[in-house]
Amino acid sequence: MRRRTFFKLGLAGTALSFMKPAKAGELIANGFSGKVDGPIVISTWKHGMAANENAWKVLKDGGKAIDAVEKGVRTTEDDLSNRSVGIGGRPDRDGHVTLDACIMDEKSRCGAVAYLEHIKHPISVARAVMDYTPHVMLVGEGAKQFALDYGFPKVKAPLKEVKKDWKEWKKENKEAFEKPEINHENHDTIGMLALDSDGNLSGACTTSGWGYKLPGRVGDSPIIGAGLFVDNEVGAACATGLGEAVIRIAGSHTVVELMRQGRTPEQACKEAVDRIIAKHDDMTGLQVGFLALDRNGNYGGYSTYYGFNYALTTENGAQLVDAKFDRNW
Ligand code: SD4
Numbered sequence: 310m311r312r313r314t315f316f317k318l319g320l321a322g323t324a325l326s327f328m329k330p331a332k333a334g335e336l337i338a339n340g341f342s343g344k345v346d347g348p349i350v351i352s353t354w355k356h357g358m359a360a361n362e363n364a365w366k367v368l369k370d371g372g373k374a375i376d377a378v379e380k381g382v383r384t385t386e387d388d389l390s391n392r393s394v395g396i397g398g399r400p401d402r403d404g405h406v407t408l409d410a411c412i413m414d415e416k417s418r419c420g421a422v423a424y425l426e427h428i429k430h431p432i433s434v435a436r437a438v439m440d441y442t443p444h445v446m447l448v449g450e451g452a453k454q455f456a457l458d459y460g461f462p463k464v465k466a467p468l469k470e471v472k473k474d475w476k477e478w479k480k481e482n483k484e485a486f487e488k489p490e491i492n493h494e495n496h497d498t499i500g501m502l503a504l505d506s507d508g509n510l511s512g513a514c515t516t517s518g519w520g521y522k523l524p525g526r527v528g529d530s531p532i533i534g535a536g537l538f539v540d541n542e543v544g545a546a547c548a549t550g551l552g553e554a555v556i557r558i559a560g561s562h563t564v565v566e567l568m569r570q571g572r573t574p575e576q577a578c579k580e581a582v583d584r585i586i587a588k589h590d591d592m593t594g595l596q597v598g599f600l601a602l603d604r605n606g607n608y609g610g611y612s613t614y615y616g617f618n619y620a621l622t623t624e625n626g627a628q629l630v631d632a633k634f635d636r637n638w
Contacts, residue, residue, distance in 0.1 A: 342575040342609030345623045350377060351600055351608050352501035353549045355629055356391060357620030360384040360499055365622045374503040374511035375414040375436075382410075382432050382513045385499040389468060393497035396429050396466045398517020400475050401524045406466035409516050409531035410435045411446075415509035415541040421446040423531040427463045428456045432515045435531070445533065478521055498530055500537060500547025502602040510604060512537045512545045519552065528552025534562035543569045544603035546577070550596040550612070558584045564601050574601035575609025575633065582611050582635055598632060614638055 348368040350361045364381030367373070386395035393399065400406045410431035411421035420439025423446065425431050434456045438447055447455050457463060467475065498516035505511075514537040516530040529535035529552035536552065538561035539545040546564035548555045555561075560581055567577035578599035585597055598617035600610045610619050610632035617632045 342573065342607070344605065344607045345625070346606055347624050348374075348504060348506050349602065349606055349608065350381065350501065350503040350622045351602055351610075352381065352620050353499055353547065353598065353600055354497055354618060355620070356385050356388065356394070356497060356499060357501065358627060358629060359388075360501060361620045361622035361627060364501060364503055365627075368503060368505055369624065371506050373507075374505040374509050375412070377503045377505065378501045378511050378513035379412060379432055379436050381501050381503070382499050382515050383430055386430050386432060386515055391497055392471070393517050393520065394499055394515055395431070395517065396427075396464055397468055397471065398466075399471060399520030400467045400517075401522045401526065403524050404467065404472065404475055405524065406471070406517055407524075409518055409528055409536075410514060411531045411533055411537050412436050412439060412511070412513045413533060413537055413539040413545075414439070414511045415539070417540065419445055419533045419539075421531040421533060422448065422452040422456075423527045424449040424525070425452045425456065427453060427466055428461050429464050430461065432513050434459070434461060435513075435515075446531065448527070475521070482521070498536075498549045500530075500549055500600060502539075502545040502547055502600060502608075504602060504604070504606055508604065510539050510541050510545045510602065512539045512547055514547050529555035529560065532556060534559050536561060538562040538565045540565050540569070541604065544574065544601060544607075546574075546599060546601040548600075549598045549617070554585050554589065554595055554597050557588060560585075560597070560599060564599050568601060568603050573609060574603055574607050575611060577601055578609055578611035579633070579635075582613055585613060586635060592636075600632075611635075 350364045360381040364377040367377035389397035408431040413419040420435040500514040502512045518528045546561040564577045598612035602608045612634045
């Protein structure tokens, strides 16, 4: 599906999936951001709706944010029709599906995996790195071996239909073997942030990354401070889009630090987007979206280009929210 088509469908979906606003007046007044009391979970893109639903099952019973975000994004990893999260994701240039993920809790404990192959739930491996090792990040073969040792089953990838697409892409993109292009259709990473009823924040991020990337490429999603950052004293942020641009400004950390300095979540996301724009001479097709949630339940998002949306779930219901953006395509 082409990017524009996707965005159109995404917008149509917005109207349909709008159930009960968190606080009706507030959302309409603020347009794209707001504040809720009590637990809240937000996550990137439309697939965040299903992911939030599972995260909410944990939050609504007084469960911990860290368990909610892990459970939530596993939903997207489970969805084999998703081409940029989990084992159903697009492979790298050479046909390997390599997965990136990270997780962070209210105590600033964190875990990450990158370039992980043949494991269905990278987010849970990242959690195991956090819970059971003195390290923060494991990559490649080491990460896979760790996962197998901890009982995660080995699964096959790429899927048959993904392999077929890759073979076609290979035929049509011989030049990509010299210089890979940005895959404009690949924007489905899930980043999720949650605030639980104890007032604690956590976040998770998981992706198969840039479709047909160079072998060995790792994006922002498993990098604490880039794809995700949580500071329980302030707030949490996550990113989606072109990871290289996010890494250049330590994106999610930047958003949290801006909130520390008093910006609202939406203002902080916008300022991080402005910084990306200032540092790129060529913004063609460079989509990045940030999502932020502060410790008081204020939330917001902002993207470089039109089309970024996020799922919001509170005790008042669930909805898909269109983020503000800097420019149209
Ligand atoms: C990456 N940030 O690997 C990820 C891709 C993504 O929406 O978020 N797409 O660069």
